[in-house]
Amino acid sequence: MSLLPGLFSPAIATAEALPPFGAEGLLPLEASAMARAHPRRQAEFATGRVLARRAMQALGLAPLPIPAGADRAPQWPAGLIGSISHSPRLCGVALARAGQKVRMLGLDIEEAEPLPAELFDTVLLADERARLSALGAEDAGWMARIVFSAKECCYKAQYPVTRTLFGFEIFDIRAEPAAGTFTATWQADIGPFRAGTVWAGRLCVTAEHVVTAITL
Numbered sequence: 468m469s470l471l472p473g474l475f476s477p478a479i480a481t482a483e484a485l486p487p488f489g490a491e492g493l494l495p496l497e498a499s500a501m502a503r504a505h506p507r508r509q510a511e512f513a514t515g516r517v518l519a520r521r522a523m524q525a526l527g528l529a530p531l532p533i534p535a536g537a538d539r540a541p542q543w544p545a546g547l548i549g550s551i552s553h554s555p556r557l558c559g560v561a562l563a564r565a566g567q568k569v570r571m572l573g574l575d576i577e578e579a580e581p582l583p584a585e586l587f588d589t590v591l592l593a594d595e596r597a598r599l600s601a602l603g604a605e606d607a608g609w610m611a612r613i614v615f616s617a618k619e620c621c622y623k624a625q626y627p628v629t630r631t632l633f634g635f636e637i638f639d640i641r642a643e644p645a646a647g648t649f650t651a652t653w654q655a656d657i658g659p660f661r662a663g664t665v666w667a668g669r670l671c672v673t674a675e676h677v678v679t680a681i682t683l
């Protein structure tokens with residue numbers, strides 16, 4: 468069953484694929500980025516591009532190349548915005564026509580496993596750690612995995628606007644797994660975004676994956 472349509476509005480085309488991922492289907496403008504990559508990396512990269520073209524077709528568009536920038540971010544064709552994510556067991560893409568309804572998109576797919584406690588200090592703000600301390604060790608690990616994914620998701624959404632690399636301290640995430648929602652509160656002024664701005668996203672936890680999605 469498809470996971471992604473439930474995380475985005477109908478205006479956004481999604482496409483997803485399960486392994487085995489094939490390395491075929493790249494267009495010439497895309498292939499150079501993967502010339503020296505490991506076969507597994509070639510396959511996940513190619514699967515993302517093939518899925519993105521499937522999403523273009525769903526939007527009624529001709530298939531176009533999506534080169535990778537020097538910063539690894541996808542260079543979407545003019546008028547399109549999208550996000551790609553892959554885990555070993557799922558690759559997914561969300562794509563939309565850029566406009567007043569959709570200005571930024573983020574998608575992150577993580578394997579379903581608790582975040583190791585030794586990563587908490589890197590990923591979590593003091594406030595986030597304090598909220599998790601009310602949970603048992605396993606639930607805290609799961610919640611930390613969701614927080615991690617939501618930060619990656621928001622980072623990807625904002626990047627085409629700010630072109631700024633930053634760390635996990637920039638978003639404070641509050642997740643409601645039962646409701647399938649999260650909020651991300653900006654902790655600093657970056658580009659056009661002001662500290663205190665709150666973004667609302669969606670999430671989904673299955674036996675195999677933690678998936679977070681944001682549309683702005």
Ligand SMILES: CC(C)(COP(=O)(O)OP(=O)(O)OC[C@H]1O[C@@H](n2cnc3c(N)ncnc32)[C@H](O)[C@@H]1OP(=O)(O)O)[C@@H](O)C(=O)NCCC(=O)NCCS
Binds near residue numbers: 515540553
């Ligand atoms: C971009 C990044 C978030 C990717 O996350 P990941 O969990 O490693 O991998 P995913 O499979 O979910 O996503 C990879 C895809 O994201 C996309 N991507 C890469 N860099 C990107 C960027 N700067 N902005 C938006 N999308 C980006 C690419 O499409 C990539 O797949 P591809 O190379 O096959 O095209 C991560 O690699 C990164 O650059 N992190 C540094 C910044 C950060 O994490 N800060 C803390 C979060 S607030």
